[in-house]
Amino acid sequence: MRQSELFARTRREAPKDEASRNAELLIQAGFVNKESSGVYSYLPLGLLVLRRIEAVVRQELTSLGAIEMLMPALQTKDNWQATGRWDTFTDVYKLKDSSGKDFILGPTHEEVITPLLKNFLSSYHDLPISVYQFQTKFRDEKRAKSGLLRGREFVMKDLYSFHRTPADLDQFYARVANSYRNVFEQLGLGRYTYLTLASGGAFAPHSEEFQVITPAGEDTIHVCDNCRLAINSEIVNEVSECSGCHTPVAKLRVERAIEVGNIFKLKTRFTEAFDLCYKSESGQLERPVMGCYGLGITRTLGVLAEVLSDDGGLVWPEAVTPFDLHLLILGPENADVRAAGDKLYSDLGAAGWRVLYDDRAVSAGEKFADADLIGLPRRLVMSAKTLTTGQVEVKQRSSREVQLMFPSELLGR
């Protein structure tokens, strides 16, 4: 894409009404726009990153045999009364339609997927079932001051699984945990991410969260470096030691962290509420056990901005960068430079590279600053000077070193 055609450009100054580093950076770099507290628009660059995060997650879940679908935001009061959560689930938006019927704007979808499966689940042959969606969720957050880390309208991946036995659920749950590790590894967050024992809420004594260490996090976790496990401070009084190596809790390192994923064994909490059952081999009606697994997509965008950025701006990992290469021409008023830049842009595209081409008539300093702010993994610079040898300056975003390369060397993938 030609940067001259990208309407959502970088801003000279950080926005004044953002307290969080991630939103400040993403706004200044032209990835998101703030609409109201906790509500953002995703500008072209931001949307590209979101779609790539989704693609990484989708690939992992597909390899588990999970199937994608899409459920609605508008959920009926009836279903939420069936589970007893209409009055107890906090921070939700409720609304009435013109006939006076009550709805909730879904913060989660157990109340949709479980009754939906009553139309499809009949025999033990049908199990296990695992389905997921990338869907826009809503929560009426009282304090939405952490940018994309805590949105009022946000995209989640939510996966639900249904099994014949707790042992089968356990096995699937472990595979999901492994998939999540793969996702965060690919996103460059692996070394900051800890599987963390946390409160189980209404469902179970404990659940597990994936927590990424960052000072911007809203949680406190107790980290065991030996085992790469952690314990959420909310339950630290209930456990005495790291479940891996038995190090006493008091000796664990205390860190601020943000939850990017959580995995729950819901057992029969929801399948009972909706009387979901299946016929066993012996013809008995049995209750399936259920798991649910969330992963915040827009939150992960915020975490990447928060954790992987530096003083110059954003730093995208290869797996989710909006473009692979940032091609800059310096002195575009020089017809030779412009022609060489246009040709390289076109050749790189034909070779399968996704290129952001800074063809704008602005100063070299502004181009360099914007390239750092936008944070693509590799920057290529062409100028009258580099043209004398027919070469291009190549720099990795996270390095200061500049290398000279011939275009032909760049075209291979």
Next chain:
Amino acid sequence: MRQSELFARTRREAPKDEASRNAELLIQAGFVNKESSGVYSYLPLGLLVLRRIEAVVRQELTSLGAIEMLMPALQTKDNWQATGRWDTFTDVYKLKDSSGKDFILGPTHEEVITPLLKNFLSSYHDLPISVYQFQTKFRDEKRAKSGLLRGREFVMKDLYSFHRTPADLDQFYARVANSYRNVFEQLGLGRYTYLTLASGGAFAPHSEEFQVITPAGEDTIHVCDNCRLAINSEIVNEVSECSGCHTPVAKLRVERAIEVGNIFKLKTRFTEAFDLCYKSESGQLERPVMGCYGLGITRTLGVLAEVLSDDGGLVWPEAVTPFDLHLLILGPENADVRAAGDKLYSDLGAAGWRVLYDDRAVSAGEKFADADLIGLPRRLVMSAKTLTTGQVEVKQRSSREVQLMFPSELLGR
């Protein structure tokens, strides 16, 4: 995909609570699930079609130079008051957050995109700008009895364009109209679709709609077969003849139809409301003119089900079919048949075909009926009988003719 692993299977009977043919068929075939009036879940097959409709539209809009982004559903009362539509826009959901602040669940996004561009538009160099999104919209429809043709929660593509001059808007508008024609042509709806003169609402004397002829439609249009143009009955008293060939309105054919797209010249209606302006070549502040262009994605799914189906079920066009081929094995308890089916399924996948593989242990009659109901363009049948010659029965969905082919003939694309 193996059909044995597709949890969202066909239903033996049509649902009893659906008055519309499109929802009835899509539910029975396992493409959607009804959650409440006008609110549907998109099951795996339905979601695949939606994503393919989006891909067709995205390709057309990209070729116009339009850029994709994503705006939120939660929109502030302030912005809707600025345009005077807070009190006048009918059938919308409104809600309050916990602090008492008012929001509207967006039925359209002029109130987001226009103020958003104040952050980016400064000079005439920046124009034209055209941006679009695929986004979930909400309308509190009083009668939501037409299945996916009139949803309370639905996916729309909405495109907004901003120009220096009315002439530039006119030119872009004509290109969008042409893109829409291409979309409906690719979707197999071309011969049912008419560019229709309609009311301009608050903005202009007239707007234009793309109307698909179907008895399930909620509009009445007056069709000129010479020009492939139509006039919506809502304005038929204001015009005397077809704008193409001057045939008097009274001589036009009257048809029921459903609007699948609309294109509006908004002029400065919204850019004035938000005081959006740019600096001209002479340094003057000027007001950009604006267009907006909607295309219903979930509605188009409904229209395809309504218009292209037959007594046996759905009939998907190649461009948006959830899978290219439906491979059925008859008598899967025969190990040779199963092995041959498994091999062909794997070979077809490796050759780039997207295959739904009916490997279920059900009767041949059930498989044939389900294949018709699901409606993929080509059905392949393998059985002990076809194996004797090593061939496969091939049938087009819309034909009765069965052809025998060798697997090697199928593998080419």
